[in-house]
Amino acid sequence: MPSVPTPCRRDNAEAFRSPEDAWFWAYGAWRARHEGASANGSGAGRPCDPDDILLLVERLLRSQRIDTAHAAVLGRWGQRQVAPSVHWGQREEMTLWQDAMTALGAVLGQKGLLKRQLQEKSP
Secondary structure: OOOOOOOOOOOOOOOEOOHHHHHHHHHHHHHHHHOOOOOOOOOOOOOOOHHHHHHHHHHHHHOOOOOHHHHHHHHHHHHHOOOOOHHHOOHHHHHHHHHHHHHHHHHHHHOOOEHHHHHHHOO
């Protein structure tokens, strides 16, 4: 099985505020590219490339930290660019979303790609 590249950490890049921020950005970039937009500059100003986030989600799926139900929810709500809400009667999808964001957030945090992780490292 080929290894998944480790996302780079770009100096002077804007870290993600949350796993949701990372997911919506990566999904939006993937969708734009799928619809014919150029990939050039899609990662400018961010600590990694959009594909890095997608690969991390794929790695979570392959390692069974999330399952296909989580992935389906990520895709559905990534397309909408909003998280599910109990107010919309999406309790089950909201639970799956939160589980997936917890798993993604842990990995992003380990790689130093979340803003709160960067602040914790500052003196």
